Amino acid sequence: MTTDNNNASAPLRYSSFTHDPAGGNPAGVVLDAAALDDAAMLAIAAEVGYSETAFVTAADESARRFRVRYFSPLAEVAFCGHATVALAVALAERLGPGDLLLDTPAGEIPVATTVDAADGTARATLTSVPTHSRPATAEELDSALKALRWSREDLDPALPPHVAFGGVHHLVLPAGSRTRLADLDYDFDALTEVMHRHGWTTVHLFRRESPTLFHARDPFPVGGVVEDPATGAAAAAFGGYLRTLGLITAPTTLTIHQGEDMGRPSLLRIDVSPDTPHTRVTGQAVPIT
Incomplete structure (x- = not known):
């Protein structure tokens, strides 16, 4: 995936459910984790130190479909909402707003993203698996x-x-x-x-x-x-x-x-x-x- 970072496997950092980086829940985002094994992803999540880091392990940008895994500093988690929002906003900033489909260990998660034309604020709406x-x-x-x-x-x-x-x-x-x-x-x-x-x-x-x-x-x-x-x-x-x-x-x-x-x-x-x-x-x- 093309990003504004020289290294797409380097973790980005976002705070979700807030407009202020000092609020919300921080999450790590790795946009290209295709070459990373479980141990490497766990190590990156531990180094980032947030409750969750989302890793894109496969991407079809033309279809806006991405395979995603989530790691806390201690273990893999099947699904994480705030890291999903962080990832979706990161993707919207790079690919433009619109619909995304995330393949997660918990199942398919559709996400709609928008960007406010006035101030550039990005927002994501995920649809959960059946509750x-x-x-x-x-x-x-x-x-x-x-x-x-x-x-x-x-x-x-x-x-x-x-x-x-x-x-x-x-x-x-x-x-x-x-x-x-x-x-x-x-x-x-x-x-x-x-x-x-x-x-x-x-x-x-x-x-x-x-x-x-x-x-x-x-x-x-x-x-x-x-x-x-x-x-x-x-x-x-x-x-x-x-x-x-x-x-x-x-x-x-x-x-x-x-x-x-x-x-x-x-x-x-x-x-x-x-x-x-x-x-x-x-x-x-x-x-x-």
Whole structure:
């Protein structure tokens, strides 16, 4: 792929779900990883040091179709939303805005990209794989709460804990108050063990402010990161969670504020419909220089 870098395999750096490089969730982007093996990609992700780096392992630019893999500093992940947004914006800056198709380990991810003519801001909207959600078991809930240092009384009794899927699995827990959500001090090793045992990528903690406005936090210790400032994959799964609960009765746009409590405010928009299992996740991304 032709880029403005002399070395297309050198990682680029973007922050997703923000217009400010000091906010959002940073992601690495490698536009030409065709010659890189798993060990090399993992090493680059570790060197970049962000929660995820996206690697383009094959490209058909004329068809705007790309094979993509995602690595955290510790392991490969089947799908990552904020790195997808970062990659899509990087591609739009080089190929022009339009539709992209990403072949990921989680499945095909269509992405629509636009660039604002006034200020050049790029935005991407990904469409998730089919989402689904189920109630968390008592063992799943109790082990997670213990590692989080939460109790059942800390949860919102109006919303049930679930395990939701939107490319990868997430434990979804409703905080009983905004104060409870803001006070996050968990046992890193214990939560890592619980998440590995159950196959969760993040724990999606959220507080409902209104039917269409939510605050969220996503511990990500299995990726070697205490917390994600913005988690597109969890937002996709969360859309499926709300649909499964019957809270989406018509096509609805929801806003998720994340990263506020760690000083990296992020804004995620999701579109959910009762008629489709797919969640559309929209956000901006900006280069980190």
